[in-house]
Amino acid sequence: MKHLTDIKSLSRSDIQQLIESTQIISQSSTKDTKTWHHGHSAVALFFENSTRTLTSFQLACQRLGIDITALNISHSSTQKGETIKDTLLTLDAMQTDLFIVRHQENHIHDQIIDWVSHDVGVINAGDGTNQHPTQGLLDLFTIWQHKQSFENLKVSIIGDIKHSRVANSLIDGLEIMNTKEIQLYGPDSLIPIDKSKLKADSMSSALNNADVVVMLRIQKERLPKGTNLDLEQWHQQYGLNNKNLKQAKPNAIVMHPGPMNRGVEITNEVADGPQSVILEQVKNGVLMRQAVIHHMLTKALN
Ligand code: CP
Numbered sequence: 001m002k003h004l005t006d007i008k009s010l011s012r013s014d015i016q017q018l019i020e021s022t023q024i025i026s027q028s029s030t031k032d033t034k035t036w037h038h039g040h041s042a043v044a045l046f047f048e049n050s051t052r053t054l055t056s057f058q059l060a061c062q063r064l065g066i067d068i069t070a071l072n073i074s075h076s077s078t079q080k081g082e083t084i085k086d087t088l089l090t091l092d093a094m095q096t097d098l099f100i101v102r103h104q105e106n107h108i109h110d111q112i113i114d115w116v117s118h119d120v121g122v123i124n125a126g127d128g129t130n131q132h133p134t135q136g137l138l139d140l141f142t143i144w145q146h147k148q149s150f151e152n153l154k155v156s157i158i159g160d161i162k163h164s165r166v167a168n169s170l171i172d173g174l175e176i177m178n179t180k181e182i183q184l185y186g187p188d189s190l191i192p193i194d195k196s197k198l199k200a201d202s203m204s205s206a207l208n209n210a211d212v213v214v215m216l217r218i219q220k221e222r223l224p225k226g227t228n229l230d231l232e233q234w235h236q237q238y239g240l241n242n243k244n245l246k247q248a249k250p251n252a253i254v255m256h257p258g259p260m261n262r263g264v265e266i267t268n269e270v271a272d273g274p275q276s277v278i279l280e281q282v283k284n285g286v287l288m289r290q291a292v293i294h295h296m297l298t299k300a301l302n
Contacts, residue, residue: 002121052258123292138288156185160218183206185199218234
C-alpha cells in the first residue's frame with residue numbers, strides 16, 4: 001500500500017491483514033513499536049477542523065518513532081494566498097516520508113499524489129463528502145473486536161448519510177467484508193440516490209434486530225446556506241434513545257465517529273451507556289492508524 005485515498009482500493013485480505021496488525025499493535029508495548037520507524041518523518045495538513053483524527057495520527061506516528069509535524073493552516077502562508085499545490089511542493093522539498101491531509105475538496109488526494117515526490121506516501125484524513133478511509137478501518141476493527149466476523153451482521157447507519165464521508169468509507173468497507181445486511185436511515189433528502197437500495201423504511205425497521213447501530217451527526221457545515229433544521233424534530237424522528245435502542249439485539253453495539261451532538265442524534269444515556277463503544281473507537285483510531293502507517297512504510301499490502 002503506497003497511498004490510502006479510499007477504502008475501495010483495499011481488498012478483503014488487505015483489510016483482514018490491517019485488522020490483524022491492529023490487534024498485534026494493541027498487544028505491543030510502545031517501547032517496542034517506537035523502534036519500528038525511527039528516522040521517518042510525516043507532515044499533517046488539516047484544512048478542516050479535527051480533534052480525533054489529527055491527534056490520533058500524531059500519537060500513532062509518535063508511537064512508531066516517526067517525527068510528525070502538523071502545520072497550523074490558520075497560521076500558514078495559505079492565509080497569504082499560497083495555493084495548496086505550492087504548499088505541498090514547498091513541504092515536499094523539505095523531504096518527508098508521509099503526508100496526512102484533510103481537505104474540503106472531494107478527490108483532492110489524487111492531485112496531491114501527482115504533486116509530491118514519487119516515493120512519498122499520501123493518506124486521506126477526510127476529503128469533503130467523499131471518503132475518510134482510516135475512520136472506516138477503525139470502525140471495522142471495532143466491529144470485529146466485538147463480533148469477530150461480518151457475514152452474519154446487520155449494521156444500521158442512521159442520520160445525515162449524504163454528507164458523511166465516514167458513512168461512505170464504512171459502507172464500502174462493510175461491503176468488501178461481505179456484511180450480511182447494511183441498512184441506512186435518515187430523511188429521504190439525505191440518503192444519496194446511489195445508496196437508496198439500502199434505505200430502511202422506518203427508524204424501527206433500521207433498528208429491529210440490528211447488531212451494530214452507527215449514529216451520525218447532521219453535517220451543518222455542508223448543508224446549503226440558510227438551511228433551518230428543527231433539531232427537536234430531528235431527535236424525535238432520527239434520534240437514538242434507550243427506548244428505541246431496545247429494538248436492536250440485546251448485545252448490539254452503538255457507534256458514533258464523533259463529534260457528537262448530544263440530545264440530537266443520540267441521548268446522553270445511550271452515548272454513555274453500556275452498549276456504547278464510542279470511546280473504544282477513539283482508542284482504536286490510534287492503533288489502526290499505526291497499522292496503516294506501518295504497512296505503508298514497509299510497502300506491505302501491495
Ligand atoms: N471522526 C472524526 O473525523 O473526528 P474529527 O473531525 O474530530 O477528526
